[in-house]
Amino acid sequence: MELALALAIGILGGSGVWLLMRPRTFQLIIGLSLLSYSVNLFIFSMGRFPIGSPPILEPGGAGDPANYADPLPQSLVLTAIVIGFATTALFLVVMMAARGLTGGDHVDGRPPR
Amino acid sequence: MTGWLEHLMIVPVALPLIVGAIMVALDEQRYRLKAAMGILSILVMLGTSITLAVQAHAGGAVSLGVYPLGNWPTAFGIVLMLDRLSALLLILSSVLGLAALLYALPRWQRMGAHFHALLQFQLMGLNGAFLTGDLFNLFVFFEVLLAASYGMALHGSGVARVKAGLHYISVNLAASLLFLIGVSMIYGVAGTLNMADLAARIPNMPAENRPLLEAGAAILGIAFLAKAAMWPLGFWLTPTYAAASPPSAAIFSMMSKVGVYAVMRLVLLLFGAESGASAGFGGTWLMVGGIATILFGAVTVLATQDLPRLAGASVFISSGTLLAAVGAGQVSVTGGALFYLTSSALAIGAFFLLIELIERGREVGADVLAVTLEAFGDGDEEEEEDEEIGAPIPATMAVLGACFLCCAILLAGLPPLSGFIAKFAMLSGILNPHGLGEGPALVAPSGWGLLIALILSGFATIVAMARAGIRNLWAIADRTVPRVGAVEIAPVLMLLFICIGMTVAAGPTMRYMQAAAVSLHTPQEYVRQVMEDGP
Structure with a gap:
């Protein structure tokens, strides 16, 4: 399980970083999305792996804390997902505007000669 | 703090949120109502911040306001915390917000959608970041202020802004991901994100956990330093700030200070002298990176031809100076750095606003304006321009020239204005590490490096500003005198007069800054107050 998660984070993160370096805006936004998935998994894994x-506490008393997963990383992930979603949507709008204004999908407007 | 005053701390966050949300719902045609609401909101924020600063200064050595939202115990719940530094930055952000809003009244508020709402959200993010007491809410407020700043950067549209905005947004999204990685690593090791709780746990942390904690802190630091534009993480800054509309750029001069604030707060709180084996972590990096940023800024200032880029490059010098001063880790240097932060944020804000007024007489500026006017279908209002800018001011060139001179003196740190006092305070702190006339004056090599870099950067700024001033104010024979409205020059004058006021009242101001620095450098007292003041 640990290995699978570590591999997932690594592969998503690696692909994301590679795509970030590419010159097209589409690759950029996919790269950012992949990176944010890997970061979300990473945050999740920082709450250990029970x-x-x-x-959620069971009815009738808290009992032994070791029986429960840490709720904080889960709420952090939730917040991060929501914020990431919003900023990605915003970025998409700017991308479309850049496409309309410059007529190309290069991150600098036009490819260097 | 007792009674209703206790709840004053939530005002700088809640008020702009509510006002901004109402503004979004209002129709774009009712810009006069929105402007009135915006001015009122910022004035209330300013009054609140000044009250908070007076309260913070009236208390003891470390005067701290703790506001537990939801009334949970401080270690578990969300807290707002206020000390002298946060109060100072709250005042600064309201002042710059007011200047940007006033400047936008004649023209810029109608150059794109939702200017006033974005400004309010921007202020909410800034204020929240200065007040929050835990790392995750720092992330949330950073995102709020960044999301608003994306809109502000693109305000007015046009190819240059969209292109620069695309780079700006992608760099900041990547930096935000680093922020999350850093925060979650720190949580994984320390089990808390409350800053005071973290500071209390770090000294007793087992040695095997320290590398992970320090790695997390370093990744977090990279996210902040990208926002503070430390070399080599700040190449996005000049094009974005130069392309942004003047009111947006003026408020951005505060935004790069947020990164510096976060670094200052966390380094001094978490890795201060009492933090055990991790004491002084990152100090050398900040010092070296800061000096590199100052030198890079100095070269950029000399290399730039146009005024907006010159202003962007002076943001580098300002950020670099502040980061290096944090890296020095001395109380007296930090006090001088806080003075410098205030003075340079005001001066750069005023300079960004002034630039458009100066360039208005030249054709280049007029082109850009015409394009944006066309894009928003305001082209037919061209003939109403006299009415649009309000009453033009007399002796335009003389006023613009005087303002330019003030900005140049402030940015270069020449006497008699506040930039000089700030630099003098920092240099005196570096040269007398044990206080003036006490102890052996043993100056670290990094101290000499910072001293040389500061003086070189001041010299470069003077050369660049003199050249730009001659080119833009004297050398154009056939220039038309720009028509400048009283409402447009008023915010510039306001910012510069505050700097002059800081110079005249340098004694009390510097005492406040030094007291703020002392409280930053005594984290154990801070921790004690946060943990005990809670419910």
């Missing part, structure tokens, strides 16, 4: 334990 398998099958909910972050």
